[in-house]
Structures are given as structure tokens and as C-alpha cells.
Amino acid sequence: MRIALFSTCIVDAMYPRVARATVDILERLGHEVVFPPGQTCCSQMHVNSGYFDDAYSIVKNHVDAFSDWDYDVAVAPSASCVVSLGHQQPMIARHAGDEGTAIAAEDVAGRTFELSKLLIDVLGITDAAEQLGSYFPHKVTFHSSCHGMRIMQLGTRQSDLVRTVEGLEFEELPDLDQCCGFGGTFSFKNADTSGAMTADKVKNIESTGAEMCTGGDVSCLMNIGGALSRKGSDVTTLHFAEILASTKDNPLEVSGPVALTTTTGGK
Amino acid sequence: MTVTQLGMPKVFHGTGNIAAEESFTSFAGRELKNEQLRANLGFATHTIRDKRAKVVGELPDWELLRTAGSEIKQDVMARLPELLEQFEKNFTERGGKVHWARDADEANQIALDIIREQQAEEVIKIKSMATQETGLNEYLEENGVSAVETDLAEEIVQLGEDKPSHILVPAIHRNRSEIRDIFLKKMPHIDKDISDNPAELAEASRHHLREKFFRNKVAISGANFGVADSGTLSIVESEGNGRMCLTLPDTLISFMGIEKLVPTFQDLEVFLQLLPRSSTGERMNPYTSMWSGVTPGDGPQNLHVILMDNGRTAALADQVGRQALHCIRCSACMNVCPVYERAGGHAYGSVYPGPIGAILSPLLTGVEAEENNSLPYASSLCGACYEACPVKINIPDVLVHLRGKDVDAKHGKGEEGNKRQAPDQMDAIMGGAKAMFSNSTLLSIAERGLPAGGLAAGRDHKISWLPGLIGGWTKYRDIPEPPKQAFRHWWKKNKKNGPKQRAASDRVDVDALIAKNSGLAEELHRRHAGEAQEEREEAQEQAAELKKEQRREPDMVRREEDLLKGQDDSSNGTTGEGTSSQEGND
Known part of the structure; x- marks a missing residue:
């Protein structure tokens, strides 16, 4: 199968290791990965901040970048960005009176999957240890990001895959369904409220005794990880793709208090 | 003058106690410092939230009832x-x-x-x-x-x-x-x-x-x-x-x-x-x-x-916003809202607080009235309100819609015909990001500057201070040291895209795969549901213990406990008008 990777802007610029882990997993399963070079961002930051006119040219860019290539499915290591493609892009195009782009956006969105959904629903993966060789001997808790849980209705796909990793000790997170306080530009526009939400999320993570908190959206993980770092906590955050990419032969290296670097996929 | 202009009716906005005199952001900032209030609200909202979840869970046709309520x-x-x-x-x-x-x-x-x-x-x-x-x-x-x-x-x-x-x-x-x-x-x-x-x-x-x-x-x-x-x-x-x-x-x-x-x-x-x-x-x-x-x-x-x-x-004339008029004033949205839980109801200014207030108040008054344009931003868009709403008001969608109206108004394209305001920090941030996100070549050039972020991060590999509006981020969190290389540059150097187009015979029938794997996610969920449930109960208990130790004992918590006891009494018919719970009247 040929899979087009939508890295998302934040992974591209801040967490390239998550995109590399995603590539690694898919290539391990024997699939061809392409990276449409015109891609940038889904436009969600602009839409959620009310900048619909600015968002329109970003939407067009994404639709062009992903309409241009021949692939079977596209994948992104983010539920929030994938939801934005189907939920917001057509709305923004119609807001600008561009029905053609709206229809093209719906088409691209219909072929773009969040990573856990692609792995389970399309590729039939239900056991990461057995089918992907995933090995990660650490105590890990999991944060369920809101857009995956509520808009995409992902259910427990992401955490269920993490549970099947060899050597991993899974700790359930109390108040799992509570937002971490990120909310895009909400995090700095309403910093005090956002910070209070994040502080409670961090307390819950610390109560589990886990070494790390994983999840499926690096934006939330950057928020949680940033607050943990500010607190001087030893707990770090990482994307579940990084855990799935880690194997016995090529384990994910835990380096330093904040950063985790994958050695896979770079050869 | 055209016929449409002649026929345009004047929009009558609402008056009364539905406009905030102070922005949500600054009011909430003050209220959040009141730890007693936060503990009280946390306890009260979680108690009502749990009770609601329990009685809603009893009804096999709850989703159908919500649909019926919404459609009526x-x-x-x-x-x-x-x-x-x-x-x-x-x-x-x-x-x-x-x-x-x-x-x-x-x-x-x-x-x-x-x-x-x-x-x-x-x-x-x-x-x-x-x-x-x-x-x-x-x-x-x-x-x-x-x-x-x-x-x-x-x-x-x-x-x-x-x-x-x-x-x-x-x-x-x-x-x-x-x-x-x-x-x-x-x-x-x-x-x-x-x-x-x-x-x-x-x-x-x-x-x-x-x-x-x-x-x-x-x-x-x-x-x-x-x-x-x-x-x-x-x-x-x-x-x-x-x-x-x-x-x-x-x-x-x-x-x-x-x-x-x-x-x-x-x-x-x-x-x-x-x-x-x-x-x-x-x-x-x-x-x-x-x-x-x-x-x-x-x-x-x-x-x-x-x-x-x-x-x-006026709210009815707003095609996206009119669903706010479906509200039956139950308050489920505020009881599940993480923002309301922390900031409290007074921060919303209007008599309608919480998620529904954040859309209803600016819809009734027009988004340009007083400080009501701060209300649509009082949300992380987590969607808990929409999930709880008995008449399926898509509050997050309406919030985003009203943010759009607010930005339009600031840019001189609002309904009230106000003049364009001088560009602010948000305009600058969004304008810069728009330029990069509309053109991958520009983004690629900008990403070449990532190592400079490493310099800013310094020896502790994190950025702990940012200027201006985005300083709100570093008030509570660090930013990790940016990577030395963006993913797109790594890809260009280490990988190669195949040809853009392929032979039709190389294409895979994705729908067939999805049909084949249907039910797999549910099966995987069932396999882990038992252990997950046990772990969840244990984790909740552990966290509750921890919270109990941390919490100073507020008077209000005792009052709420009594209040809820009183409510049980009243449903048994033992008390009349004297108990202190109240239905969502309007």
C-alpha cells in the first residue's frame, strides 16, 4: 500500500521524531511512504482563533498538496489535525465561497486517517508486540486527547495498542476524559485558566507513578510536558508512535529529562 | 438604493444583564487565585456531573431522546x-x-x-x-x-x-x-x-x-x-x-x-x-x-x-448560532466544563455563565457589545459540553463561529459597521503563520532557523520565557529545545518519494480492507476493557486520596455535601419548599 504522510506542522517543526517513528512503523509493515512536499498545516490554529480568511489559503495549500499525489490512504499522527480536515476545511472553503475546494477538501479528508485508526481499522493491527515487534520496558500512563475522543470517536484504539507493547507497564490515568488545558491559542490567550487545567492534569499524571505520559497529539503532550518540566518533574511525555516504533533490537533511547530520541528510521 | 437594502430589517439586540463589563480573561485571572472557590466548584461540579452520568447511563434510549429534543x-x-x-x-x-x-x-x-x-x-x-x-x-x-x-x-x-x-x-x-x-x-x-x-x-x-x-x-x-x-x-x-x-x-x-x-x-x-x-x-x-x-x-x-x-x-438570524436557542437551561454544560469549574460563573459577566453563556450572551447582545467578545474564547474547545447537552447544541462549533465574527468585526467587517481596529499581536502572529502555512517553500526556509531555537533554549534545553501575548504559554510551561532539523529536511536528505502517479493496478482497495477489519477495534477494546476498568477504579481512588491530603478542608465542601443530602430527602417527599436544590427554571 502507498501511504501519504501528513506530518502536521507541529510535528514537522518541533517533533520530527514522531513523524520518523510513524514512517518506521509503516515501512516495517511493508508499505511505501510518501511525503507530499507541498504540505504545511491543516489550518486549525487559524480557524479556532477566528481567522477564517487567513485559514482559507492554508486550506487551499493542504488540499492542493494532497490532491496532487496518487496514494491509497494518507495518515497523520494526530487526531486533532485529521478532524480539522473533515470538520473545518470544507466550512472554511464554503465561507470563502469556494465550493470546488470544499469538495476537494472533503475528498482528501475522507482518505486521511489518524495513525491508530489506520493501524487497526485499515491494516488490521491488534497486537503491537507480535505484529510490530514493539518493545518498551517502561511504566507509562496515557492521556486521551479531546478531539480524538469526542469528535473522532476513537474510543480506546490508541491506548489499546499501547497496552499490547511488550515490557510496557500501563497505568490508567485518573480523570482520563478531562482536557489538559491546551486548546491552541487558548493556552496563551486565557493562560491562567489553561494553566489551572494543566496543573490538575499534571497532578493526576504524577499520582500514577508512571515514568512517562503518552498520547496521540503532540500539541497536548507539549502542553503537559512543558508544565511537568516547569515543575521540575522527572516525568516526560512522548507520542504513542514512538512507543510502537521501539523494538528490542532498536529500542527508543530515553535521553535526558525532557527529550526522547528515536534511533530508528534514520538509516 | 436597492430593494434588498430597503427591505433589510433592523436587528434588535438584547439588553439587561447579559453583557460582560470586564473581559473573561481578566475576571477569571482574579477568580482563579481564590483557592477556596476552586475547591468548592471542583467538588460541586464533579458531584453533580457524576450524578448526571449515572442517571443518564440508565436510559438505553438516551441518544435517541437527545436527537428527539434537538429535532423538536x-x-x-x-x-x-x-x-x-x-x-x-x-x-x-x-x-x-x-x-x-x-x-x-x-x-x-x-x-x-x-x-x-x-x-x-x-x-x-x-x-x-x-x-x-x-x-x-x-x-x-x-x-x-x-x-x-x-x-x-x-x-x-x-x-x-x-x-x-x-x-x-x-x-x-x-x-x-x-x-x-x-x-x-x-x-x-x-x-x-x-x-x-x-x-x-x-x-x-x-x-x-x-x-x-x-x-x-x-x-x-x-x-x-x-x-x-x-x-x-x-x-x-x-x-x-x-x-x-x-x-x-x-x-x-x-x-x-x-x-x-x-x-x-x-x-x-x-x-x-x-x-x-x-x-x-x-x-x-x-x-x-x-x-x-x-x-x-x-x-x-x-x-x-x-x-x-x-x-x-437576532440569534435566530444567525444560521450557525441559532441552535443556542434550543437550550433548556439544564446547566449540564457548565457542570462538565473544565473552564467553568476553575473560573466560576461570575467570570462570564452575563447571567448565563459556562459554555452556553459563552455563546448565548454574545448572540443575544451581538458579539460587539461591551466585553462579550471575550466570551467565545473562554473555551479550550474540548467538546465536553456538546457531549453532555440534552438537545445537542454544538457549542464548540458555535464558539468558533463567533470567534470568526469577532475577528471580522475587529477587521472592520462586522455587522455593526465599526471601523477596522489597529492590528494587534494576534493579527501579527496569525499573519506570519498564514504566510508560512500557505507556502511550503517559505515554511522550509523558516524551519532552517530551528537551530537558533536551540541557542535560545540554552544549556537546560528548554525555553522558559517568551515575550508579549505568547508569554502566556511560558507563564505556566516550558517549551522544549527545538530539533536541529525539521522533519521535511530530514526526509529530503534520507528518503525519497516515489513517482507522483502510479499504475492503476498498484492501487489497493482500501474500502475492502476496512470492511474486512470491521469490528476489530471493538474486539481489541473488549480484550482490555476488564483490566482497564479495574485500573481506572484503582487510579481514581489513589488520586482521590492524594487530593484529600492536599485539600484544605473548605466549609463549602461540607455545605455541598449537606445540600446534596437535602436533595435526596426532598425527592423522598419528606421536605417541602425548604431544601436548597433547584431545577433549571427559566
Whole structure:
């Protein structure tokens, strides 16, 4: 199968290791990965901040970048960005009176999957240890990001895959369904409220005794990880793709208090 | 001048207590420093949230009920003029008088005129959001009429010369020793040795109110529902004070927002299941009153309803926003909202707080009114409100829509025709990001600068301070050291894309794969559901223990515990008007 990777802007610029882990997993399963070079961002930051006119040219860019290539499915290591493609892009195009782009956006969105959904629903993966060789001997808790849980209705796909990793000790997170306080530009526009939400999320993570908190959206993980770092906590955050990419032969290296670097996929 | 311009009706926005005088951001910033308030709200909202989840979980057809509620309300909004006229006809034929009010001031004036006709100097009131909205109590006070709130929590707010902070439990921010002090100060015949025991406080309130019920000839209510095909009005409540007000006085004046209609009597079946479960977390509320016109010798003989627009027509004209008018004032959205839970109700300025307030208030007043344009941003868009809403109002979508209207207004493209404002920091951030995100070549050049971020991060590999608006991020969190290389550059160097196009024979039938794997996710979920449940219970317990150790013991928490006990008593029918829980009236 040929899979087009939508890295998302934040992974591209801040967490390239998550995109590399995603590539690694898919290539391990024997699939061809392409990276449409015109891609940038889904436009969600602009839409959620009310900048619909600015968002329109970003939407067009994404639709062009992903309409241009021949692939079977596209994948992104983010539920929030994938939801934005189907939920917001057509709305923004119609807001600008561009029905053609709206229809093209719906088409691209219909072929773009969040990573856990692609792995389970399309590729039939239900056991990461057995089918992907995933090995990660650490105590890990999991944060369920809101857009995956509520808009995409992902259910427990992401955490269920993490549970099947060899050597991993899974700790359930109390108040799992509570937002971490990120909310895009909400995090700095309403910093005090956002910070209070994040502080409670961090307390819950610390109560589990886990070494790390994983999840499926690096934006939330950057928020949680940033607050943990500010607190001087030893707990770090990482994307579940990084855990799935880690194997016995090529384990994910835990380096330093904040950063985790994958050695896979770079050869 | 074109025909459309001639035909453009003027939009009438709402007035009254629905506009914030201070931005949500700065008000919330202050409230968040009050740790007692945060602990109180956290405890109270979580308790009601859990009760709601339990009783909602009992109904196998809850989602169908939500759909039915949503569709009935969509129908009402589509046929509002016709249904209002039908209601007017039926209410009038059954002996009532219908008044129409464009805004808060007109509604208040109509009520005052009726009260003066009756030569009353005091009136009794049922908890009502509509009269909170119009500021009726203050208006009557200014005109020499005192309005007595008979719902316990509303009475506490009124006697304390305070503002409600929740539409269901308006005194959620008060503790019981404060309540005792208020009662001692304001109730003339109270036992001076009264303790802060909730039962004693409720008893004092009961004695105080009983006398008011017997003495007064005019009552004022809101309305939970108005039935078009029968002209019936309905009030849903918990304490019995409503029943007293609806039956004892000779004159009854009901304020009703024009969106409160349901088409037929049978439609109440849906809403009377949705409302109590969503609001107090009860299967059924203790008191549901309905009245259809005047019955000679029984109940009020002088019956009025004030149908109030106050910005609802403006909200109805907004294609995305009009769903906010479906609201049945249950308060489920604020009880599940992580923002409300921390900032509290007063931060929203308007009498409508929480997620529904964040959309309803700016829809009624127009997004450009006072500080109401700060309300659509008072959300992380987590979607918990939409999930809990019994009539499926997509609050996150409406919030985003109103943010768009706010930005348009700032850019001189708003409905009020205001001038373009000078560009601010948000404009600069969004403008810069737009340029990069619209063109991958520009983004790629910018990403070449990532190593400079490494320099900014310094030896501890993190950025702990940023300037200006985005400094809000580093107020509470660090930013990790940026990577040395963006993913796109790594890809270019280490990988190679295949050709853009392929032979048709290389294509895979994805739909067939999905069909083959259907049910796999559920199977995987079931495999882990048992252990997940056990772990979850253990984790919740652990976290609760930790929280108990950390929490200073607030008075309010004890009060809320008592309050909820009192509520259980009232549903067993052991107490009347004196308990302190209240249904979501409007």
C-alpha cells in the first residue's frame, strides 16, 4: 500500500521524531511512504482563533498538496489535525465561497486517517508486540486527547495498542476524559485558566507513578510536558508512535529529562 | 438604493444583564487565585456531573431522546412565528393575557404596570433566568416594589445582595456560615441562636417564606416550556416554592423567552425526561406544574405571559448560532466544563455563565457589545459540553463561529459597521503563520532557523520565557529545545518519494480492507476493557486520596455535601419548599 504522510506542522517543526517513528512503523509493515512536499498545516490554529480568511489559503495549500499525489490512504499522527480536515476545511472553503475546494477538501479528508485508526481499522493491527515487534520496558500512563475522543470517536484504539507493547507497564490515568488545558491559542490567550487545567492534569499524571505520559497529539503532550518540566518533574511525555516504533533490537533511547530520541528510521 | 437594502430589517439586540463589563480573561485571572472557590466548584461540579452520568447511563434510549429534543427544537425555530401565534391564540382563549416585549426594558415595564394595577408593593418570585436576564428585581426595587425570591439558593443570593454564579445552584459560591450570617442580618423574626446546620437554615427560610406566600397577591415566574397547541405553561422545580407561587396568589405574571415553545403537549414527554436527568441528575424532579389558562375558583384568576424577544430574533438570524436557542437551561454544560469549574460563573459577566453563556450572551447582545467578545474564547474547545447537552447544541462549533465574527468585526467587517481596529499581536502572529502555512517553500526556509531555537533554549534545553501575548504559554510551561532539523529536511536528505502517479493496478482497495477489519477495534477494546476498568477504579481512588491530603478542608465542601443530602430527602417527599436544590427554571 502507498501511504501519504501528513506530518502536521507541529510535528514537522518541533517533533520530527514522531513523524520518523510513524514512517518506521509503516515501512516495517511493508508499505511505501510518501511525503507530499507541498504540505504545511491543516489550518486549525487559524480557524479556532477566528481567522477564517487567513485559514482559507492554508486550506487551499493542504488540499492542493494532497490532491496532487496518487496514494491509497494518507495518515497523520494526530487526531486533532485529521478532524480539522473533515470538520473545518470544507466550512472554511464554503465561507470563502469556494465550493470546488470544499469538495476537494472533503475528498482528501475522507482518505486521511489518524495513525491508530489506520493501524487497526485499515491494516488490521491488534497486537503491537507480535505484529510490530514493539518493545518498551517502561511504566507509562496515557492521556486521551479531546478531539480524538469526542469528535473522532476513537474510543480506546490508541491506548489499546499501547497496552499490547511488550515490557510496557500501563497505568490508567485518573480523570482520563478531562482536557489538559491546551486548546491552541487558548493556552496563551486565557493562560491562567489553561494553566489551572494543566496543573490538575499534571497532578493526576504524577499520582500514577508512571515514568512517562503518552498520547496521540503532540500539541497536548507539549502542553503537559512543558508544565511537568516547569515543575521540575522527572516525568516526560512522548507520542504513542514512538512507543510502537521501539523494538528490542532498536529500542527508543530515553535521553535526558525532557527529550526522547528515536534511533530508528534514520538509516 | 436597492430593494434588498430597503427591505433589510433592523436587528434588535438584547439588553439587561447579559453583557460582560470586564473581559473573561481578566475576571477569571482574579477568580482563579481564590483557592477556596476552586475547591468548592471542583467538588460541586464533579458531584453533580457524576450524578448526571449515572442517571443518564440508565436510559438505553438516551441518544435517541437527545436527537428527539434537538429535532423538536429545530422544528420550533423553523416555525417560530406560526407557533407563537398559535400559543397566543390558545393562551388567550383560555382566559390569559399575552404581552409582547422587544427587550428587557419593555418586559420589565409591562410587569410593573400589571403590579401597579393590583396595587401591590411586594411580589413573590419563582427562580427564573428570564427575569435575571431583564434585571426585573432591581427595576421593581427602583420603582418601589420589592420582589421576594422564594427559591432557597436564589433567596440567599438576593438577601446577600449578591449575583448568581450558576443557573441551577446560583449560590454555589457561598458557604453555610456565610448563609447563616446573611439570614441573621436579613430575616427579622429569626432565632438569634441559629446554627449553620443546613436543616436549621432551611427551616428558618421556610418560616420566613410561608408568611410571604400567604400575604402576597402577585407572583412572578419564568417558564420552562410553553406548549403551542394548548397554550400551556410549565415550571419544573425541586423545592415546592414554585407550586406555592403558582397556586396561592390571584395574579400570575410569567416571563418567557420566545424560544421556550414546544409545538405539542406530547413533546413535553421528551423534555421532561431530558431536563431533570441533565440538571439535578434526578430521574424525575419533585414538582412539575402546568397551567392552561384560568380555572374559575382555582388558582390565579388574573393570568399574564410576557413573550420576550431580547435578542432572540437576532440569534435566530444567525444560521450557525441559532441552535443556542434550543437550550433548556439544564446547566449540564457548565457542570462538565473544565473552564467553568476553575473560573466560576461570575467570570462570564452575563447571567448565563459556562459554555452556553459563552455563546448565548454574545448572540443575544451581538458579539460587539461591551466585553462579550471575550466570551467565545473562554473555551479550550474540548467538546465536553456538546457531549453532555440534552438537545445537542454544538457549542464548540458555535464558539468558533463567533470567534470568526469577532475577528471580522475587529477587521472592520462586522455587522455593526465599526471601523477596522489597529492590528494587534494576534493579527501579527496569525499573519506570519498564514504566510508560512500557505507556502511550503517559505515554511522550509523558516524551519532552517530551528537551530537558533536551540541557542535560545540554552544549556537546560528548554525555553522558559517568551515575550508579549505568547508569554502566556511560558507563564505556566516550558517549551522544549527545538530539533536541529525539521522533519521535511530530514526526509529530503534520507528518503525519497516515489513517482507522483502510479499504475492503476498498484492501487489497493482500501474500502475492502476496512470492511474486512470491521469490528476489530471493538474486539481489541473488549480484550482490555476488564483490566482497564479495574485500573481506572484503582487510579481514581489513589488520586482521590492524594487530593484529600492536599485539600484544605473548605466549609463549602461540607455545605455541598449537606445540600446534596437535602436533595435526596426532598425527592423522598419528606421536605417541602425548604431544601436548597433547584431545577433549571427559566
